[in-house]
Amino acid sequence: xxxxxxxxxxxxxxxxxxxxxxxxxxxxxxxxxxxxxxxxxxxxxxxxxxxxxxxxxxxxxxxxxxxxxxxxxxxxxxxxxxxxxxxxxxxxxxxxxxxxxxxxxxxxxxxxxxxxxxxxxxxxxxxxxxxxxxxxxxxxxxxxxxxxxxxxxxxxxxxxxxxxxxxxxxxxxxxxxxxxxxxxxxxxxxxxxxxxxxxxxxxxxxxxxxxxxxxxxxxxxxxxxxxxxxxxxxxxxxxxxxxxxxxxxxxxxxxxxxxxxxxxxxxxxxxxxxxxxxxxxxxxxxxxxxxxxxxxxxxxxxxxxxxxxxxxxxxxxxxxxxxxxxxxxxxxxxxxxxxxxxxxxxxx
Numbered sequence: 001x002x003x004x005x006x007x008x009x010x011x012x013x014x015x016x017x018x019x020x021x022x023x024x025x026x027x028x029x030x031x032x033x034x035x036x037x038x039x040x041x042x043x044x045x046x047x048x049x050x051x052x053x054x055x056x057x058x059x060x061x062x063x064x065x066x067x068x069x070x071x072x073x074x075x076x077x078x079x080x081x082x083x084x085x086x087x088x089x090x091x092x093x094x095x096x097x098x099x100x101x102x103x104x105x106x107x108x109x110x111x112x113x114x115x116x117x118x119x120x121x122x123x124x125x126x127x128x129x130x131x132x133x134x135x136x137x138x139x140x141x142x143x144x145x146x147x148x149x150x151x152x153x154x155x156x157x158x159x160x161x162x163x164x165x166x167x168x169x170x171x172x173x174x175x176x177x178x179x180x181x182x183x184x185x186x187x188x189x190x191x192x193x194x195x196x197x198x199x200x201x202x203x204x205x206x207x208x209x210x211x212x213x214x215x216x217x218x219x220x221x222x223x224x225x226x227x228x229x230x231x232x233x234x235x236x237x238x239x240x241x242x243x244x245x246x247x248x249x250x251x252x253x254x255x256x257x258x259x260x261x262x263x264x265x266x267x268x269x270x271x272x273x274x275x276x277x278x279x280x281x282x283x284x285x286x287x288x289x290x291x292x293x294x295x296x297x298x299x300x301x302x303x304x305x306x307x308x309x310x311x312x313x314x315x316x317x318x319x320x321x322x323x324x325x326x327x328x329x330x331x332x333x334x335x336x337x338x339x340x341x342x343x344x345x346x347x348x
Contacts, residue, residue: 005314006057009047012317013059013120020123023071028128030083033140035119036062036308037150037332038175040087042260042320044114048263061087061112061120062147062333064140068097074128082140083131083254084147084296085119087286090127094325103288104155120313122336131294133154137300141308145175145331149255149293150196150304153180155287155336156257157187159312162186169230170209171220171246172237172260173200180230180234181207182304190194192227194220194245195237196326207305215245219331224249231255252277257284308333 001020004013019079023029041059043049063085067077089112091098112118112126115299134143164170168189170180177193177200184191185208193204194215204212213223224230233246235256246256247269256279258267269281278339287295298304307330311319319332 001122001167002313003058003117003325004086006045006059007055009045009052009055013045015314015316018057018121020036021282022336023074024068025072025126026074026128027071027125028074028077028131029069029071029207030063030085030123030124030131031068032063032124032308032336033082034064034144034336035060036144036148036175037311037319037323037334038062039323040148041113042323043261043263045320047313048054049261058117058119058121059113060118060120060124060258060334061089061114062144062149063112063124064143064337065119065124068123071128077128077131077133080157082134082136082143083126084292085112085124085126085131086147086151086292087113088289089116089130093129096231099250101288101290104286111258117132120316120334122151130289132289132296133217135296138296141333142306143297144333145306145308146295146299147292149175149331150179150299150306151292151336152176152259152284153236154183154295155291156180156234156284157183157189158291159284160234160255160257161281162187162189162232165190166231167192167228168232168234169224169246169249170204171192171233171235171242173178173204174236174328176236176259178203178207178307179304180236181209184232185236186286186298186303189232191347192224193222199329203307207307220245221248225317229254232257234259238259238265240265243267247279250277250279252327253279253281255280257282258282264283307331310335333338
């Protein structure tokens with residue numbers, strides 16, 4: 001099989017020819033149809049975060065494909081079934097977080113495309129329990145971004161406990177932000193979209209944003225306060241300045257939802273304002289399997305629109321550069337149908 005592989009944190013990915021793996025007990029072998037490009041994949045292959053992934057690594061945690069083979073003991077999935085392979089690749093199922101419905105906080109979890117090989121490949125292994133079925137009404141191209149960008153922003157909006165009529169500021173309109181706008185609208189929020197490019201703000205308008213703010217041309221705090229302030233601020237951008245802007249834009253009782261993970265991120269907030277204004281600062285990390293099921297069901301019902309641009313996996317390095325340049329409208333999705341130029345695997 002062909003796979004895009006990171007062999008060093010300071011080198012481009014290479015396309016290698018690898019053996020198709022055999023599923024072990026409790027696993028499924030999935031033939032990948034599509035896999036979205038998440039900014040986390042770029043952090044992974046560059047070794048940006050304190051806990052670095054093992055190398056060599058096949059990234060990719062927005063994988064969608066067809067179950068080809070079942071490992072011993074697998075009864076919950078069937079051959080021919082389309083499944084999604086999210087960031088949460090495995091959790092223990094026994095700790096307090098798994099038991100009370102917060103499996104995304106399990107300390108024994110492992111993550112697809114980070115701790116284990118992901119879906120930038122023609123085939124991938126997955127824990128059958130965490131391979132989430134994709135409804136027939138949802139295409140592989142749409143399902144891929146929903147598998148991370150969708151479930152992450154959906155869970156963030158749920159965690160914010162938006163009350164209908166509250167103003168929700170979404171900082172950063174892209175792969176995640178274009179979906180966050182829609183989920184905030186679905187729960188009755190008045191959505192303010194903030195970005196630095198007109199194309200992305202135009203997209204936010206098309207997807208239902210009530211107001212847009214170009215932070216490259218105006219002070220976003222002043223503009224949001226002019227609109228009445230934000231009751232919820234969802235931070236999806238990685239620029240450190242955005243976090244201060246989001247906090248300053250909040251009304252009393254406001255909730256700041258942290259989603260993005262800057263490589264060298266830290267947060268300083270004024271304690272006086274935080275306490276006297278009753279501000280809540282909430283970290284939101286992806287979502288659970290149930291969250292992803294709900295995301296797929298909403299999309300199957302026609303409630304959301306995914307903006308996905310297909311790319312050949314052979315263009316993986318150029319695609320990552322485009323994401324870093326900010327020139328991608330929403331989500332790039334690799335498709336696994338074209339023949340790839342191959343770098344022989346050392347073991348072959």
